[in-house]
Amino acid sequence: MSIANTVRANAQYHSHLLSQLGELDYVPSALENQRPYIGELEAQYKTLKAKLDKSVQKTQKERKEHEAMRDSTTRRLAHKLTGKKEKFEKKASKEERDYVEALEEEMKVRNNLEMNEQMIAEAKATLADLEEKIKTYDHLKRDLADLYNSIFEGPTQEFPRDDEIEQQLRYVEEIYHNVQKRLNNESRVADILGQAEGELRRCNVFMNEALSYSTYDMFGGGGMADMMERNALSNAQNRASTAQMLITQARQLSPQVKSIGNINIAQG
Incomplete structure (x- = not known):
């Protein structure tokens, strides 16, 4: 059978392979991008986690100072008796404000960390999907290469x-x-x-x-x-x-x- 006839005989199979490959053409480059992307997200996670740990420590410190000032009846009475009630209240207000600001910062970092964790989970799910698809893609590529080799391997005088x-x-x-x-x-x-x-x-x-x-x-x-x-x-x-x-x-x-x-x- 001539090469031209062989090509015609395999035309439908060839079209099928190309169609399947066309649907997966994005996979190799997507997979190439996905692993570094996950690496960047995981590096960001470490940074955010360290930042959250510091924020939690600061919040705990500010809360203790705020509660100590708020609940100190003796200190409140002493300031009142010495005519320094306003000074005490001003300091108590500052302690409360510092605690609230520390808590807000902690919540902000915690929120960012949760978003980062969600993005990592989604990225890993995408990676797993791409790793499965690349197997199909590679198999189709081998089938296409085998088809071409079966037709064009060796001297091809009809196609110089x-x-x-x-x-x-x-x-x-x-x-x-x-x-x-x-x-x-x-x-x-x-x-x-x-x-x-x-x-x-x-x-x-x-x-x-x-x-x-x-x-x-x-x-x-x-x-x-x-x-x-x-x-x-x-x-x-x-x-x-x-x-x-x-x-x-x-x-x-x-x-x-x-x-x-x-x-x-x-x-x-």
Whole structure:
């Protein structure tokens, strides 16, 4: 059988292999990107974990000092008797403020760490999926190579330029691989930025909520309105911090992503 007839006889099988490979073309470059991406996330986890440990220690220290000042009846009475009640109350207020700020910082770091852990879990699940798909991809590539070898191995007088065309194919495949790798990377960046946008939208919701409580407080809402306002502001700061962390992650993957700067929300 001539090569041309052999090609025609295997045309359907060849089309099937190409179709299956086309669906998995993204896998090699995606897998190549995925492992370093997980490494970056895990490095970020270590940094956040160390930061959280320090934040927890600071919160515990500030809480003890705040509670000691708050519950010290003797010291309160002594300051009152010596005419230093105002000084005592000012110091007690500072201790409370320091404790609240430390607690808010701890919650912010804890929130970022939880987001990081979620991203690691998702990235590892994606890695496992890619590792399964690469097996199928490699098997299909071998089947395609076997098909080509069975047809074109040895002298091919009917196709005198097949070696030249094969070299051109390798060159084009290399270009395609690099483009696919970049596409996979930019797709991941787009996903991360989408998550960041969602966090900023939630931040805006909490900011509006805080504004509502603040307005209510101005018209006699009392301590409950003030507490709800602070809670909303704290939630807004957490969402903003998570968005910043996500954008930092995106910037590590793509130089096209610009910084949005620090978002510091006054806590009322």
